[in-house]
Amino acid sequence: MIDLQFDFAILLPPLYQGALMTFALILVSAPFGFLNGIGIALGRTYGNWLVSRLCHGYVLFFKGCPLLLLLFIIYFGLPSLGITFTAFTSAVIGFILCNGAYNSEYIRGGIQSVSSGQMTAALSLGMSRVQAIRSIILPQALRKSLPGLSNEFIYLIKYSSLAYMITVVEITGAGNIIAAKYFAFFEIFILIGIFYLALVTVAGRVIASIEKKIAIPGFGGV
Amino acid sequence: MVMHKMTDGEIILRVEDIHKCYGETEVLKGVSFDVRRGETKVFIGPSGTGKSTLLRCINQLTIPDSGSIWLNDEEVTHAGPLINHFRQKIGMVFQNFNLFDHLTAIGNVEIALIRVKGMSKADARKKALEELGQVGLLDKANAYPAELSGGQAQRLSIARALAMDPEVILFDEPTSSLDPELTREVLEVMKRLARAGMTMLVVTHEMGFALSVANEILFMEHGKIVEKGSPSEIQTSPTFARTRMFLGTFQDD
Numbered sequence: 153m154i155d156l157q158f159d160f161a162i163l164l165p166p167l168y169q170g171a172l173m174t175f176a177l178i179l180v181s182a183p184f185g186f187l188n189g190i191g192i193a194l195g196r197t198y199g200n201w202l203v204s205r206l207c208h209g210y211v212l213f214f215k216g217c218p219l220l221l222l223l224f225i226i227y228f229g230l231p232s233l234g235i236t237f238t239a240f241t242s243a244v245i246g247f248i249l250c251n252g253a254y255n256s257e258y259i260r261g262g263i264q265s266v267s268s269g270q271m272t273a274a275l276s277l278g279m280s281r282v283q284a285i286r287s288i289i290l291p292q293a294l295r296k297s298l299p300g301l302s303n304e305f306i307y308l309i310k311y312s313s314l315a316y317m318i319t320v321v322e323i324t325g326a327g328n329i330i331a332a333k334y335f336a337f338f339e340i341f342i343l344i345g346i347f348y349l350a351l352v353t354v355a356g357r358v359i360a361s362i363e364k365k366i367a368i369p370g371f372g373g374v
Numbered sequence: 375m376v377m378h379k380m381t382d383g384e385i386i387l388r389v390e391d392i393h394k395c396y397g398e399t400e401v402l403k404g405v406s407f408d409v410r411r412g413e414t415k416v417f418i419g420p421s422g423t424g425k426s427t428l429l430r431c432i433n434q435l436t437i438p439d440s441g442s443i444w445l446n447d448e449e450v451t452h453a454g455p456l457i458n459h460f461r462q463k464i465g466m467v468f469q470n471f472n473l474f475d476h477l478t479a480i481g482n483v484e485i486a487l488i489r490v491k492g493m494s495k496a497d498a499r500k501k502a503l504e505e506l507g508q509v510g511l512l513d514k515a516n517a518y519p520a521e522l523s524g525g526q527a528q529r530l531s532i533a534r535a536l537a538m539d540p541e542v543i544l545f546d547e548p549t550s551s552l553d554p555e556l557t558r559e560v561l562e563v564m565k566r567l568a569r570a571g572m573t574m575l576v577v578t579h580e581m582g583f584a585l586s587v588a589n590e591i592l593f594m595e596h597g598k599i600v601e602k603g604s605p606s607e608i609q610t611s612p613t614f615a616r617t618r619m620f621l622g623t624f625q626d627d
Binding site for chain 1: 521
């Protein structure tokens with residue numbers, strides 16, 4: 153028992169550092185991944201032929217590319233072209249690119265489910281297309297895409313562990329290092345599993361409360 | 375009692391020789407008319423004769439193939455980005471309301487005042503409350519569209535159009551998706567507007583409304599205005615046989 157207490161005193165500080173890194177990866181990637189998703193969805197839906205095609209190509213590419221491979225390309229591959237990012241920046245870029253591609257599909261679905269009459273009515277009041285998209289279409293489309301987006305956010309929490317493969321010591325990485333050092337794989341990985349579970353549970357709660365807060369009677373199945 | 379307004383106002387809207395094709399089908403085959411300030415024109419005719427397309431051409435929601443539209447001697451057709459400026463002055467009320475589902479009743483009225491007219495939130499709120507009062511919806515100011523009856527929804531969409539202080543309002547079959555009782559409450563609001571001097575173009579199958587409120591009834595068939603005249607002319611003059619035959623199909627029961 154005394155040994156276990158001692159173990160945790162050694163184990164917790166590096167795990168704590170790792171957890172902070174995990175939070176940093178998620179908190180930086182998620183907002184930009186969200187904005188990226190909106191941009192790609194709008195480009196695909198309202199862009200001209202070229203923009204729409206480019207956005208479509210973007211989605212196909214980043215949905216098709218394994219995230220780990222993407223991180224390897226950014227961190228290990230791009231330096232041969234003279235483009236160098238830190239490990240953390242590389243991971244965040246990879247997450248934003250991938251998260252944005254998936255988010256854009258949910259948001260595009262949301263946009264398409266807004267009836268065309270909404271745009272017609274907005275235009276008839278003298279709104280420009282941009283104003284109509286901003287004030288009328290997106291507020292509805294984002295509400296409709298929230299369940300999908302929240303799914304993607306939870307994936308992001310979990311695949312943030314891939315950052316360890318390009319040397320970012322987030323919690324899984326930190327755990328792996330000390331587990332190997334103290335030969336305590338089972339305890340540490342279970343502990344980290346509980347950490348992710350707690351994180352995902354809290355995220356789920358937060359998202360549910362957001363959904364509730366922005367719910368509108370008779371809209372989006374509420 | 376039939377109340378017709380004076381129609382000696384100046385011409386504010388001119389529609390000249392509008393043509394529109396959808397693929398092989400020519401929906402509008404050269405439609406022209408003038409609208410005077412304060413006038414109510416009612417378009418009637420069989421379904422699929424281009425009445426709704428005609429209204430949508432006036433505010434350029436549908437771009438005509440040829441012909442021109444003039445509002446107060448400014449050309450609406452080929453306006454480019456300026457079209458948003460004209461659309462503020464040409465209100466529109468839709469068959470299926472097209473209310474903004476994510477906004478409350480008052481939000482529906484305010485949004486364009488704030489975003490398009492650049493009014494402050496306080497001013498927009500004041501104006502929106504006024505308009506909601508006009509259509510008898512003050513008590514529903516905070517209700518969402520899904521919480522309104524069809525009649526309330528359509529009155530709200532009239533308030534939304536009115537709030538922009540338009541020169542003319544286009545009504546595209548405003549009561550076609552309503553049951554008779556709800557239809558009456560919407561028509562009441564429209565009658566009040568007409569009497570108050572609003573310039574209105576109305577596509578409708580409500581012949582009672584047409585005969586009692588219109589300054590002019592225009593009968594459209596196959597993409598053209600076939601006959602037009604005042605309600606009394608149409609009911610008495612022998613030259614309006616086609617229109618009367620059409621009206622007759624509504625008055626059988």
